[in-house]
Amino acid sequence: MSKTNSNNKVNKQNLERLLRKYNNNLVISGVGVLFFGLWSVLKLFEEMALGVVDLNSYLMSDYEYTIVDKILYYIFFFIIVLVILLIHYIIGSSSIKVGLGKKRKFFYLFLTAFSLVGVIGSLSLYFTEAIDKSAYDTTIASFLVDIALSLALIDVIVSSFAAIILKRKLRRL
Numbered sequence: 001m002s003k004t005n006s007n008n009k010v011n012k013q014n015l016e017r018l019l020r021k022y023n024n025n026l027v028i029s030g031v032g033v034l035f036f037g038l039w040s041v042l043k044l045f046e047e048m049a050l051g052v053v054d055l056n057s058y059l060m061s062d063y064e065y066t067i068v069d070k071i072l073y074y075i076f077f078f079i080i081v082l083v084i085l086l087i088h089y090i091i092g093s094s095s096i097k098v099g100l101g102k103k104r105k106f107f108y109l110f111l112t113a114f115s116l117v118g119v120i121g122s123l124s125l126y127f128t129e130a131i132d133k134s135a136y137d138t139t140i141a142s143f144l145v146d147i148a149l150s151l152a153l154i155d156v157i158v159s160s161f162a163a164i165i166l167k168r169k170l171r172r173l
Contacts, residue, residue: 008173011173012170012173015166015169015170015173016170018162018166019163019166019167019170022099022159022160022162022163022166023098023099023100023101023159023163024099025099025155025159026095026096026098026099026156026159026160026163027095027096027099027100029095029152029153029155029156029159030091030092030093030094030095030096030099030156031092031096032092032148032149032152033088033091033092033095033149033152033153033156034088034089034092034093036088036145036148036149036152037084037085037087037088037089037092038085038088039145040084040088040149041081041084041085043142043145044081087111087114087115088115090107090108090111091108091111091112091115091153091156094107094108095108095112095156095159095160098160098163099159099163106160106164108156109156109157109160112153112156112157112160113157115153116150116153116154116157119146119149119150119153120150122146123143123146123147123150126139126142126143126146
């Protein structure tokens with residue numbers, strides 16, 4: 001066996017090891033994104049239960065709302081909740097499937113980047129809005145969860161591109 005042949009074999013083994021690592025990262029981050037999607041919805045309902053977010057206060061204004069207006073408002077609210085869950089589900093399940101080698105489409109990367117921009121953009125709200133002193137612990141926990149979600153989304157993007165690059169390199173060997 002020549003020296004270049006053994007170097008190619010070692011290089012191929014290293015690339016395969018790195019590919020497994022990034023594929024595992026995709027699976028782990030995908031599961032994380034799924035749980036963060038559930039957390040986002042649970043957090044919203046918890047804030048509604050504690051009175052932090054009050055849908056009825058949005059309806060109280062000079063305009064006289066009819067029952068149909070209120071029903072449409074609640075339907076719109078629940079559609080937004082379902083869209084948030086759907087986006088997290090698509091990102092999480094797609095990255096898991098890509099990590100397991102069962103899927104090759106990459107539309108989820110667009111949704112991941114879109115979600116990442118949204119999460120990072122919403123982080124400034126923690127510093128600009130007046131925070132109720134009785135809810136500091138909840139606010140800090142929510143901030144840390146949003147930071148963790150950002151890191152999971154970044155990991156999905158980085159691991160996806162790294163896996164793509166490594167697959168191309170392995171095909172050339």
